[in-house]
Amino acid sequence: MPPARIPTGPVTFSPVEKINAELFTLTYGSIVRQLLIDYEDNVESVNVQLEKMGYNIGVRLIDEFLAKSSCSRCNDFRETADVIAKVGLKMFLGVSASVTNWNAEGTECSLVMEDNPMVDFVELPEQYKNLSYCNMLCGVFRGALEMVNMKVESTCVRDMLRGHDAYEFRLRLLEVLQDEYPFKDDE
Amino acid sequence: MTYYAFYIFNRQGVCLHYQEWSRPRTVRNEMDDRKMMFGLLFSLKAFVNKLDPTSGGSEMSGQCSFQSFRTNKYKLHYLENPSGISLVLMTDPLTGDLREFLRHVYSTCFTECVVKNPFYQPGQPFTSDQFASALNKAVRTHL
Numbered sequence: 001m002p003p004a005r006i007p008t009g010p011v012t013f014s015p016v017e018k019i020n021a022e023l024f025t026l027t028y029g030s031i032v033r034q035l036l037i038d039y040e041d042n043v044e045s046v047n048v049q050l051e052k053m054g055y056n057i058g059v060r061l062i063d064e065f066l067a068k069s070s071c072s073r074c075n076d077f078r079e080t081a082d083v084i085a086k087v088g089l090k091m092f093l094g095v096s097a098s099v100t101n102w103n104a105e106g107t108e109c110s111l112v113m114e115d116n117p118m119v120d121f122v123e124l125p126e127q128y129k130n131l132s133y134c135n136m137l138c139g140v141f142r143g144a145l146e147m148v149n150m151k152v153e154s155t156c157v158r159d160m161l162r163g164h165d166a167y168e169f170r171l172r173l174l175e176v177l178q179d180e181y182p183f184k185d186d187e
Numbered sequence: 188m189t190y191y192a193f194y195i196f197n198r199q200g201v202c203l204h205y206q207e208w209s210r211p212r213t214v215r216n217e218m219d220d221r222k223m224m225f226g227l228l229f230s231l232k233a234f235v236n237k238l239d240p241t242s243g244g245s246e247m248s249g250q251c252s253f254q255s256f257r258t259n260k261y262k263l264h265y266l267e268n269p270s271g272i273s274l275v276l277m278t279d280p281l282t283g284d285l286r287e288f289l290r291h292v293y294s295t296c297f298t299e300c301v302v303k304n305p306f307y308q309p310g311q312p313f314t315s316d317q318f319a320s321a322l323n324k325a326v327r328t329h330l
Contacts, residue, residue, distance in 0.1 A: 060303070063297070068294065073269045147270040181200075181226070182199050
């Protein structure tokens with residue numbers, strides 16, 4: 001049960017400036033298209049690049065998220081996943097996700113979205129069937145969580161563009177980093 | 188209210204930004220000054236957490252965080268975010284609680300002018316005229 005202090009969707013959705021959804025979708029689509037051209041249709045490389053771009057976005061997005069949502073530090077990975085699904089995704093993509101499929105130790109979960117504005121108007125042709133179109137989102141999760149001291153691995157498990165019935169992202173917590181004093185004592 | 192100096196640190200101890208309005212005591216070595224400030228804050232956070240007499244936080248979140256300290260000559264205000272970005276502001280000792288102000292600086296000046304700038308490298312010190320003027324404006328309106 002999420003603690004009462006986590007602000008929920010609409011409250012955090014309103015102070016964020018919004019852009020036209022089609023502009024967003026078309027911009028993302030042209031990024032993917034351009035990457036495919038630049039990497040000469042090498043789908044694996046494009047997947048890697050999308051994830052890297054997402055990582056760079058995530059590293060900055062976390063500050064924006066913390067500034068707009070005034071969320072306090074999460075106590076554990078469960079809370080973190082809830083905050084991402086209910087507040088973060090709602091704030092930035094306008095859709096919220098559900099958190100399911102927890103493993104026994106509580107270090108792995110799935111974020112399931114019924115709807116994803118990034119893939120409006122998109123149909124994957126046969127030669128790109130291995131393309132992880134939403135891989136940028138995986139990178140965003142990884143980048144943002146790394147800034148709050150959680151090392152995670154994020155993969156796209158189900159993708160409606162490949163014929164599945166929903167979008168599912170698997171988040172696996174690799175380790176929780178501890179704050180360390182960065183300077184050597186003798187300096 | 189007199190504002191003396193302002194620092195922004197990230198989690199790795201890099202001083203991302205330093206701004207001063209009036210610092211009569213000159214700093215001999217800037218690198219040392221930054222390191223000392225970061226070291227002080229790091230140690231204070233650890234101490235404050237260990238000495239917390241109320242229930243201890245879980246290992247992931249240091250629930251107890253220090254907010255300010257006051258001496259007879261100055262007061263130091265501190266705000267740390269979960270992303271590791273911490274803001275430090277030194278003012279005269281009679282100043283009240285500036286946490287809201289620091290939050291405002293973080294969300295309007297830092298997030299808007301710095302984080303959203305594509306040429307800002309996270310983890311590197313930045314110089315941004317926009318940020319400096321936004322900060323000065325915030326200080327003036329708050330005064």
